[in-house]
Amino acid sequence: MNQTDLADTLQTKLMSVYQQKLRSRLQDKYQRLSEGLSNHGDSTRLNEIYTELYITEGGSGEVNNEHEVRQIETVSRRPETQETPINCNDIFKPSPGQDKPIRTVLTKGVAGIGKTVSVQKFILDWTEGKANQDVHFIFPLPFRELNLIQKHLSLVDLLNHLHTETKELKSADYEDYKVMFIFDGLDECRLRLDFQNSRSLSDVTESASVDVLLTNLIKGNLLPSALLWITSRPAAANQIPPECVHQLTEVRGFNDPQKEEYFRKRINDPSLAERIVTHIRSSRSLFIMCHIPVFCWISAAVLERMMGKAESAEIPKTLTQMFTHFLIFQTKLKTQKYDGKYEIDPDQARKTILSLGKLAFEQLEKGNLIFYEEDLKESGIDVREVSVYSGVCTQIFREESGLQLGKVFSFVHLSIQEFLAALFKLLSSSEQNTGLKNVFRSPMISLLEREVDKALQSENGHWDLFLRFLLGLSLESNQTLLQGVLRKTVSSSDINQETAAYIKQKIRENHSPEKSINLFHCLNELNDRSLEQEVQTYVSGRTGNLRLSGVSLSAAQWSALVFVLLNSEEDLDEFNLRKYHRSEECLLRLLPVIKASRKINLCGCRITQKGCAALISALRSNPSHLTELNLSLNTPGDSGVKLLSALLEDPHCKLKKLRI
Known part of the structure; x- marks a missing residue:
């Protein structure tokens, strides 16, 4: 050699x-996954739980x-x-x-x-x-x-x-x-x-x-x-x-089967896992959020604790209820683990949550998901306190030769940051108004209405989830859950009814479909499903075609119908407009549902070039997954045909079958 x-x-x-x-x-x-907890938290072998x-x-x-x-x-x-x-x-x-x-x-x-x-x-x-x-x-x-x-x-x-x-x-x-x-x-x-x-x-x-x-x-x-x-x-x-x-x-x-697989792997008791899966499936908003693995972890942590014991508390059905229980659960965990106490000290918990909430709100406004020690100091947070608040704040740090790496902090998930930011907003504004006992309702209603307007003005919906949480936290039932942290409740049925009425007014003013959809989620957080119930009969109460024949819907009811259809378990793979009404107005009103479908049947629905232009604009505005479109027995006109031709030339267009 x-x-x-x-x-x-x-x-x-x-x-x-x-x-x-x-x-x-x-x-x-x-090899170990600490699922939201930092280094000193409990962890699981990744290969055992990985889905x-x-x-x-x-x-x-x-x-x-x-x-x-x-x-x-x-x-x-x-x-x-x-x-x-x-x-x-x-x-x-x-x-x-x-x-x-x-x-x-x-x-x-x-x-x-x-x-x-x-x-x-x-x-x-x-x-x-x-x-x-x-x-x-x-x-x-x-x-x-x-x-x-x-x-x-x-x-x-x-x-x-x-x-x-x-x-x-x-x-x-x-x-x-x-x-x-x-x-x-x-x-x-x-x-x-x-x-x-x-x-x-x-x-x-x-x-x-x-x-x-x-x-x-x-x-x-x-x-x-x-x-x-x-x-x-x-x-x-x-x-x-x-x-x-x-x-x-x-x-x-996670797709739908993977969500269920996660809970079955995560929860050792098979019958409890089945009950949790059934409960999650019963709430459409919870089930949708379970696409996010971190939300599955939050739900498992809360529901295993609540459904596994004979607790009398109501099982969470909304996002705000789920996150409220999660916060209580983490506060108790912190108290037991690090303070050696089993009773929550309300003042200490309040101080910690207000500090974390202030950090969450300020960093949310800046668009930051991670922050460093100087960010914490600006919010008046003790770095050592945060490092043990493991379920809510994660800490990663390492010091190696030649590089002095500092500490990096983040909330376990953006939604937890938004929840804490909303809680901070509610707590801080309620404290500012403590002297206004006789006219107390007015400042709270004004705050909620301002935040509704702020979310509607945001082009990309960056305040949507924050608003859902803020409205959910304004409910007395959720504030009662947090009574260990809140000094007093800052809500009443009058505030909730007036806020719900304001949201319905905004729905009637007919903002973009996406914004209307979030406003319906907001009404759900306020436990107001009246608009949904008004239109539910047209989805499930009638069968066959032309379910809307002879019915005159208001703008708010059309928006409610869109929300119900998009959040129903009914498969939207194929959408047939004739099920509802053969009219261009019906097409224009149900465009968000049509955008979510893969096959669209508009045969004989009296679609003119106006409807054709709106349809194609909607399909272009969002990467479309439409593969089949039946426009036969309609009158799209020359301009409509030209628009269709241009759509077919678009490299993002996945249309395989077109009938005119």
Whole structure:
């Protein structure tokens, strides 16, 4: 054996040693899932509880800035047969007919949908030798940690600091071996990723700021042979130039069977698991939110405790009730675990929740989901107090040689941040009005009406869920649950009735369908289902066609009908307008339902060019999943036919069958 062969053999053996050390540490780090709790909380083996997520290939390249709960509600109405699901471990495998190798995968998904858990499972399977064994080294580089690195350093130095097991690797080894970088949480990135103007870099030993290293890695200037996986919430995904992304995937969370599988795996008692699944199915809003794995965890934590014991409290049916019980549960947990007491100290709990709520509200206004120690200090929060409030606030920190990584905080999920922000708003405004006993109702009603207007003015619905929680928390029944935290209730039936009347007035003014839909969710939180009940007869009380024949609906009732249809368990895969009424007005009023369908039958429904234009505009405004459209026996006119032709030429159009 000559010297070169000997050196190669030795290097291969050393590589195997470094690889094993890295695998061992990553396996130790990722084999347990703490489901919302921080390091000192209880955890479960990931392989025992992991439920395969619904991940789809492709998806629209358009940026969706809508509130993520709106996006979840849209996904929940979509038949699952439309996209091909792919296994998390196969995201770098080219699909049939695709020749080019995949270097960079961008995975989108709303907050809490399971992107980080998918990353964790991918790494764990690699460390255990189950998948992707052609990859020699996987380096996780989460953005929330990269944000904390201020100084200039080379890519090799960066990896040596974060992953010390491989510091003996030579710079050339990174090009000789198959290396993968995983950048989790692009939406949490506080670095300025300037793909246009950042200087070009191709040497792994050359120092630069972290943002310059990242842009050059992503553009392929640095280590073009490396594989890159980037995860992001939808609104931030467009930071990466499309030409740098070779495969776009989307995490859809749990489909309906997977939701049930999660509860059966998570809850040891099979009969209790079945009762919980039945209860979740009985509330459409809870069932829709269970697309998000974190919400399944919250629901399991609350319902296992409430339904597993002979508690007299009412089982939560609305989002506000579920989150209220979750907060109480976590407050009791904190008291027992860290203070050694079994009774909640109302003043201490109130102080902590007000501090967390202030942080939640201020950071929600800024659009931040993660925050650092200086953010906490601004909100008057004791960092040590937050670190033990494990169910509500998560803390991740590490200190390594050469890098002084600080502490990063986040709420377990955006919805928990929104709930606490709403609670803070209610508590702080009630305290401001303590001296107005005789006219107390007026300030509270004014607050709620102002927040309704604020949510309606938001283009993308970013205050939708906050408003639902605020209205739900204004109910006396929910405030009674929180009596250990609230000093007094700040509600009455008059306030709720007046607020509900104001929301109904806004529905009559006929804002966009999406906004009307959220207003109906708001009425549900106020336990007012009167408008829904008025139209329920047309959905379930009548059978056959022309259910609306001879019926004159108000604008509010049309909106209610849309809400009921979109939230019913009835399959929206195929929508036949003749079931309701053969008229253009019916088409225009039910457009949101039509947008959610895959097959649309408008045969003989007296559609003119006006209806045709509105239909096509609706199908274009949202990435449409329409595959079949029957417009026969209508009069769309020349302009309608031209619009249809243009639609067929649109690359995002999935229409396969068109009858005119």
